[in-house]
Amino acid sequence: MKKKMSKPLAVILAAAMSLGLLAGCGGSGDSVSGDTQTAAEESSGEGSNDSQESADSSDMHTITMALIGNEQPRQEEIWAKVNELVEKDLNMHVNFIVLGYGDYINRLNLMLSGGDKLDILPINNGQAGSYINAGQIVDLKDYIYDYGQDIISSLGEDIATSAAVQGVVYGTPPNKESASRxxxxxxxxxxxxxxxxxxxxxxxxxxxxxxxxxxxxxxxxxxxxxxxxxxxxxxxxxxxxxxxxxxxxxxxxxxxxxxxxxxxxxxxxxxxxxxxxxxxxxxxxxxxxxxxxxxxxxxxxxxxxxxxxxxxxxxxxxxxxxxxxxxxxxxxxxxxxxxCSNNVNFFNWGIAQQSEDKVKAMQFLNYCYSSPEWNNLMNFGEEGVDYEKMDGSDIMIHYPEGADTASLYHFNMGWMLPNQYLGYVWEGNPEDVWQQYQDFNDSATYSKAFGxxxxxxxxxxxxxxxxxxxxxxxxxxxxxxxxxxxxxxxxxxxxxxxxxxxxxxxxxxxxxxxxxxxxx
Amino acid sequence: MKEEKVVAKTTSSRMQKFKTWYPLFLMMLPGAVYIIINNYLPMLGIVIAFKNVDFKKGILASDWVGFKNFEFLFSSSDAFVITRNTLLYNIVFIILNTFLGILFAIFICDVTSKHLKKLYQSAILFPFLMSMVIVGYIVFAFFSMQSGIVNKTILPALGREPIFWYNEPKYWPAILIFVNTWKGVGYGCLIYISAINGIDPSLYEAAELDGAGKLKQILNITLPSILPNVITLTLLSVGRIFYSDFGLFYQVPRNSGMLYSTTNVIDTYVYRGLMQQNNIGMSSAAGVYQSLVGFVLVLLANLIVSKVSKENALF
Amino acid sequence: MKRNRGYQILANTVMLLVTALVILPFVLLLMSSLTDENVLLANGYSFIPGKFSLGAYEYIFRSGDKIFRAYGMTILITATGTVANIAMTALFAYPLSLKKLPARRVITFLVFFTMLFNGGLVPSYILWSNYIGVKDTVWGLILPNLMLSPMNILLMRTYFETSIPDTLYEAAQIDGASQPKIFTSIVLPLGKPILVTIGTFSALAYWNDWNNGLYYITQRTDLYAIQSLLNKMVSDIQFLSQNSGNVSSDLAATLSKVPSTGVQMAIAFVAILPIIAVFPFLQKYYSKGIALGAVKG
The missing domain is CATH 3.40.190.10 (Periplasmic binding protein-like II)
Incomplete structure (x- = not known):
């Protein structure tokens, strides 16, 4: 039966394929492009986040950064502010993609495999090997020395380059407490x-x-x-x-x-x-x-x-x-x-292989390690709205009195964002918490295989x-x-x-x- | 096929033939286009199973590695267990779902009360609505060793000792088979209901006049009438005999390691092994292997069917 | 009829038992979602809530209009997708059911082949997202994978083939009816039972789907359908609780906000509530197709 079938099967398959390709492209191309337009209109009507893209200078480079965490109320407003900041300081734009804990592995994998627009991504140490192996991420070693001075100065050279698999540096760790007592x-x-x-x-x-x-x-x-x-x-x-x-x-x-x-x-x-x-x-x-x-x-x-x-x-x-x-x-x-290597490098920041401008991506990442404003905005939102300073403190913050906390931006991912040490301290922590974290790390025993x-x-x-x-x-x-x-x-x-x-x-x-x- | 004869005929009869069939092919066009885009074009991806994918080079330009990606399916000592489990469970599922599906369909169609009929019809569809994650919770609600209904209420009432359900593999074939039937029987049942509803009622009237009893009517009218549907459905299941419902075997036993001897199947094995590794080549290889076995089996089964009754064969 | 009394009792007893077996877990689900979280954790699941609480539902509906918007999306995609699915399936299955259709076996085989082999997720993602561009549009929820199922085509083909007598077609052709005419006046009315059945499968597939949302919606989360939204909650919860053993202190803080099982039960219930409500109204369509005699006459 199989033999008899194979010839007409091949002919029909070939014919159908070529026919389908034409029809497919024509037909669906129409309907889809039509719809993306309406979709775009809808969303720009709704708001703020698209205004950043259409804002002005189309020559401005846009960085796409993936984050892990929960979606926040008011995130569009906060991201618009982040963009104002980044525009002023770096002359770039940034576009965020928020991934959930339960789906980030799947989604990042698809985005990396599919060649979606993506520059900076969080890399869990468990996935690093396979990303490197499949050529999905960039070796940062040279980029760090050339464009990542602030990363090196805030982490120290050893830590900044500690995520190296067979010499390939896949990402830079965030500044956080790493000891595992x-x-x-x-x-x-x-x-x-x-x-x-x-x-x-x-x-x-x-x-x-x-x-x-x-x-x-x-x-x-x-x-x-x-x-x-x-x-x-x-x-x-x-x-x-x-x-x-x-x-x-x-x-x-x-x-x-x-x-x-x-x-x-x-x-x-x-x-x-x-x-x-x-x-x-x-x-x-x-x-x-x-x-x-x-x-x-x-x-x-x-x-x-x-x-x-x-x-x-x-x-x-x-x-x-x-x-x-x-x-x-x-x-x-x-x-x-x-x-050990995996305490420090739990989630690191890496650059995707498809990034259009790896130098700009590294410059942006470097900026994230050096800007207190950026870290505060991303972590806690807008001062006076999402948080306020506690009485008599320049560094301690908490929710504004009487605010409905469920409607405020509170990303609270300091342990993952590049450099929380530059930012404010949330109520309940000791005021010198960053110093304590540092001491905590310093007191630990480093494995001989650290790095x-x-x-x-x-x-x-x-x-x-x-x-x-x-x-x-x-x-x-x-x-x-x-x-x-x-x-x-x-x-x-x-x-x-x-x-x-x-x-x-x-x-x-x-x-x-x-x-x-x-x-x- | 009759092509040879057709050639002998005149062109006008060809035109005739074209005129007869082209509206029908036109009707099939949207579906055909969709299948080509959604199913056939991505099938190029099967090459991934034979490659060491490097996205810097692109999928097609990556290095060929032959059958290396397939090795993990056979090299481990679990290979026998997972193959055995997958096959045996699927065979039981096919038999049970077919038998009970037909039985319930006949009952539902024959029930005279309109209200009860509606109730039953809704009921068999209900389990479709529940995801396996939730089914897993409900099974846990019954069998949790500490707070489950069985250990806490039922067994003490019978004066029996509590059982460590999630540590004892021997109970799980029964539990999994029950859960699968509970969740899956409605699918076939609904198909059979529609098939039975399509039977010409005059056949039954005639049988009634002849004094044939219910059992006889079922054997002589209902079953032969729905046989083609049964065969189609069974052949389709045979094609997927190396696949299994991941949720059923992963979520329901709560990934309890001690139960692997009776709960580990190919899909769960692949998932557990590759979860941390993200190896697209190996996961693709697993799919190709499962498909290939199903393909061979279904060709065989179809061959047998076409030997027995040609018009009932799938293709 | 009298003769069949025993049979009726048997059929009804069996089906009532089946119905009870099917519905009981749903009752347990509902009751657990209404039990106070702490009581649920301490005493386990029970058909009678030890302590009544709406806490789990409050947790879900805290996200407010998001849930209702997602319901709206689900209804939209389910309706659109199901209509397209039935239409395409029927249009494809009818010609395939005709024994004289040229290349019939080959086409059937090609359809069946797609049930066995697929290229995997990544190639289809690349195709749909990069070449066709459905990413972050409502089409991403409707088009990929769900719009036509080879299985349904084959089931419908078998039904048409066995339940519609060839003599009807022949008679219609003698009357000079065109194929579209035959399709609308014979195939569709007589095929009603299978159309409704396949429609149900398709609607349930769309309703229950969260994969398309996961793959094709990344930034426009306002497009999430209800299952995508709820599945995201559940998968986050699962990830965090299952990794609680292996994480460093980093995740511990996030972990602390993980809601408990009761919430997941409530989530499951919220997801299916509307469809349960609609079910009884669907039932009348399952009744027998138009009697053959009516068409003949």
């Missing part, structure tokens, strides 16, 4: 009621007795939940994907398997004991509720979280009650506070299998919800090795050794 966040009322001595909690082991007390007094409460119990206090440098890590706060330079690493296995065993004792939420591995919501609902006692300056004030609001925190450190009691990014793209077949195994076991191991711990860990590791873990580790080791040698 973490701990446990607990309900204060219960802590007080049971007389728990918060100051005596330093290690995972210390928590066992706390949970025991809580469970005895409040059997209806889950002591702990979340899939981050094991990974929130890392004593290793994950080298991005956890497949092959550097132990001892990244001070050892021999790549080992995390899931056989003593610290990890011991903690995992402990969490498994917690689970069996009923301390861990039964559904911890599958729930989609955040721990904060569970605390608020009164069904959870504590959870792990990164703890940074100003953290507790924010958390009290979220949990709708007073909370207390204790840092969890290494088992020997020494401080666990490590900075190193492995390029494992040649092993994508193995990585696919590894991710599959990882997904199969990780959540249940992290929440302790396995019945036979040792057997599960053995299966887990056997499957990882079968999937090619050793190959990935060897490749990382090889690249790391070469990188370390080049650093000396």
């Amino acid at each position: 973490a701990g446990i966040v607990m309900r204060k009322d219960i802590v007080d009621e049971l007389g728990i001595d918060v100051d005596s909690i330093h290690t995972y082991d210390d928590l066992t007795s706390v949970f025991e007390k809580v469970k005895a007094a409040h059997p209806e409460l889950d002591c702990i939940a979340g899939t981050n119990i094991l990974t929130q206090v890392p004593t290793w440098d994950p080298l991005m994907d956890q497949f092959g890590v550097l132990p001892n706060d990244g001070q050892d330079t021999t790549v080992v398997n995390l899931f056989e690493y003593e610290d990890f296995v011991n903690h995992a065993r402990l969490v498994n004991e917690w689970y069996k004792a009923g301390y861990v939420k039964l559904d911890a591995a599958t729930t989609t509720e955040t721990s904060q919501n569970l605390v608020k609902a009164g069904s959870l006692f504590s959870y792990f979280s990164p703890i940074k300056p100003g953290f507790l004030a924010q958390e009290n609001v979220v949990c709708n009650q007073e909370m207390v925190t204790a840092y969890i450190d290494k088992d020997d009691g020494s401080v666990s506070n490590i900075i 190193f990014f492995a390029d494992t793209s040649s092993l994508s077949t193995e990585l696919t299998a590894l991710y599959s195994v990882y997904n199969e076991y990780m959540n249940s191991v992290s929440t302790g919800s396995v019945s036979d711990f040792d057997a599960t860990m053995k299966d887990f590791n056997d499957k990882l090795y079968a999937a090619g873990l050793q190959k990935v580790m060897d490749l990382k080791q090889e690249q790391l050794d070469a990188w370390l040698a080049s650093q000396q």
Whole structure:
């Protein structure tokens, strides 16, 4: 049947294709162009943001910048103001695209693949490798030195160029607190009621007795939940994907398997004991509720979280009650506070391959790192409308008295916008928060592999299998919800090795050794 | 085909033929144009499966890598499990949805009360309206180990111990099959309803006069009349036998790792493996592989059908 | 009729059971969305709200006219798209149902082929967005993917082929009727059951679609249809709660504002409410097609 069909099939297909192409272009071209016109009219009637484009000088270069965050009320007005500013300072225009947390990966991927108009984009460290590999983003190294002086001066040269995969700098990190000191966040009322001595909690082991007390007094409460119990206090440098890590706060330079690493296995065993004792939420591995919501609902006692300056004030609001925190450190009691490549470079600012003028894009990015006005406008909106200065302070700001906060612009993405250190400080934070962040970073232990990014793209077949195994076991191991711990860990590791873990580790080791040698 | 004979005929009969058929081809033109634009032109993208795409060079100019992008589908130890799961689930789904779809359609068409008929017809369509994410929540509402209705209310009432649903793979084939039927049976059912409604009522009247019972009427009139629809629908499902409803296998078991032995299918495997990697070549390869298997199977199935009864074959 | 009494009881019992099975989850959905968030989290889901609350709905409708505008968009695209879909499907399926149509098997095969193979998302995105230019227009929601389904063509073809007797066409041709005339006076009236069925599928596909919004609407978010809007909320929530384990302190602040499951239940309910309301009115169109005799006479 197939043979008989193939010839007429080919002829018809060819004919139909050429015919369809003509018809398609003619027909749909008409209708669509007609409609885009009306669409444009509509939107310009509505407002403000299009006025910027049609404003005046058509020779002015327009930068398209993608952001991640929530759409804001009044964003068109704010963006018009941003444009006034950028026009004055740089003689450029800027056009923003706001992506959501849940869809940014998909959308950026399409925009990059489709060659849409795009200059500057946020790059999550998890995607960086594939973007580089597919030639979707620009190597910034030379651009930074030539046009990014302000980036270097605000971040320091090491940090500014720290996102380098095999020498390709894919983006510049925002100025933020990067250290990852973490701990446990607990309900204060219960802590007080049971007389728990918060100051005596330093290690995972210390928590066992706390949970025991809580469970005895409040059997209806889950002591702990979340899939981050094991990974929130890392004593290793994950080298991005956890497949092959550097132990001892990244001070050892021999790549080992995390899931056989003593610290990890011991903690995992402990969490498994917690689970069996009923301390861990039964559904911890599958729930989609955040721990904060569970605390608020009164069904959870504590959870792990990164703890940074100003953290507790924010958390009290979220949990709708007073909370207390204790840092969890290494088992020997020494401080666990490590900075790895992926802490600093969580979301970086990169330039898309299709950018029409990469120099202008870099100049714009440089400007974003140097202009307090730009950062304040983008982050908090317009002074006097969206925020006002607190009495007696030049730097502290809050919502205007009596304003309807739901209708105000409050992007509040300081941790992602290039340089929040230049801007105001929102109410509730300490006044010297930027200095505290800086001190916090300075006090951390830098991994020996800080600034190193492995390029494992040649092993994508193995990585696919590894991710599959990882997904199969990780959540249940992290929440302790396995019945036979040792057997599960053995299966887990056997499957990882079968999937090619050793190959990935060897490749990382090889690249790391070469990188370390080049650093000396 | 009759082309050879046509050639012998005079040009005027060709004109005749053209005159007969051109209005019909004209009717098909909008659809044909749409299919070419929406389906055939992007199909050039299948080359992506065989390339290491570099957008600096453009898709077409990127390097060929042969079948390298396909390796990950076969190299892992999960390859057998995901293939087995995908196939078995789909076979069960096809059988169950066809059987229940026809059964419900017959019942609905035969119900004499107009109000009840409307109620049933709306009801079978309802699950269409619910996305799999939400279905996942509802299943969780029943089976959550801590607060689910089953563990909290039903099992204690029966004096049974709670069950760790999300840790035990053995319960999931039943749950997934139930959910799929719950959500999917309405689709075929509606097609069958319309087919049954299209049957000439005089056939039934005649049978009634002959004293044929309900069962006999169903066997002798209804089923043969809707058989072509059943075959079309089944062949279409066979073509997609290597695909699975991603939401069903990902959202409903809540991505619980311990359930993979009975919930992991090709689509979820590909998603989990490539989520972090964004590898367009490999995801394209997975699609090509799934399509190809479905294509071969459907050609075989169609061949068998056309051997048995030629007019019922799909093409 | 009397003879069939037992059969009627059987049919009704089975269908009532099915109906209950179908509707119960919706009741649970509604009840959970009306339960106080904290009670829901602490006690789990229940058919009877432990504590009644409209909080979840307040959360959704805080965005105000956005929701209503999105409803409007959804209705617009569903109506336009469905009409176009039915028209194109019927126009394509009717010739294909004629056994004597030249190249019939080849065309059928070509239609079927598109159900199996596709070039993937990126090529179709490039085509629709860069070459045809539907990006950030209402056409981006209507044109790509949804306007014609090969599956529907084949189903309708089969229906026409089996349910419309050839003798009717022959009689009409002897009377000198043109093809358009045959199409409007025989095919459409007799094909009503399948037209309504396919129309329903198409309308539901448009109503439930959020992919086109995700891919083709980037800056003109005022064009979002209701499902795009709601799906964006849900996907943001999911991303944030699922990544809560692995994020640095950066996301923690954002995470804190994530609404809980109750809101998602309410979102799901808001999305389907209008269509549930419309359903009963659609039902009369499912009734039998015009009896054959009427056309013959």
